Amino acid sequence: xxxxxxxxxxxxxxxxxxxxxxxxxxxxxxxxxxxxxxxxxxxxxxxxxxxxxxxxxxxxxxxxxxxxxxxxxxxxxxxxxxxxxxxxxxxxxxxxxxxxxxxxxxxxxxxxxxxxxxxxxxxxxxxxxxxxxxxxxxxxxxxxxxxxxx
Numbered sequence: 001x002x003x004x005x006x007x008x009x010x011x012x013x014x015x016x017x018x019x020x021x022x023x024x025x026x027x028x029x030x031x032x033x034x035x036x037x038x039x040x041x042x043x044x045x046x047x048x049x050x051x052x053x054x055x056x057x058x059x060x061x062x063x064x065x066x067x068x069x070x071x072x073x074x075x076x077x078x079x080x081x082x083x084x085x086x087x088x089x090x091x092x093x094x095x096x097x098x099x100x101x102x103x104x105x106x107x108x109x110x111x112x113x114x115x116x117x118x119x120x121x122x123x124x125x126x127x128x129x130x131x132x133x134x135x136x137x138x139x140x141x142x143x144x145x146x147x148x149x150x
Contacts, residue, residue, distance in 0.1 A: 010079035013111040017084050020109075020116060021072050027062045029055040037115040044121060065092040065101065082117075084109045090123070102126040 016035055023031045032055060040051045049057065067090075076087040088105040107121040 013079050013084045014077050016111055016114065016116060017086055017109055018074060021074065021088065024058055025067050025072050027058055029058055035116055037117040040116060041118045064095060066095050067092055082110050082112050084111055
């Protein structure tokens with residue numbers, strides 16, 4: 001018999017990823033330990049990252065973008081085996097100006113034993129903020145996976 005709270009059902013895997021999105025929106029990096037495997041690996045266009053680097057990435061994004069409770073919308077989510085595919089939209093604001101930005105995110109996560117073990121993701125901007133010039137305009141056009149990278 002399978003239970004939704006055992007971490008291995010499709011609904012539990014979707015819920016775990018939705019919890020990750022909430023943690024991300026809240027910048028609650030301390031809550032990651034409950035849902036992420038200690039040997040987590042994330043794959044982005046900026047390169048691979050471990051759990052510590054993922055925590056830093058969340059904080060960097062919060063330094064660039066202002067979020068609220070309604071910022072992330074999960075548009076589609078599918079589970080097959082240990083894979084969770086998610087398509088998301090984020091409605092955020094640039095911290096420096098308050099300009100609205102709409103982002104599209106695609107994520108493929110591996111969830112095993114109630115923990116996110118590995119993921120591949122990309123975030124792209126639907127519409128660049130019109131107010132940016134020079135450095136900020138160039139930054140706004142880059143893939144979001146590289147924003148804040150040294």
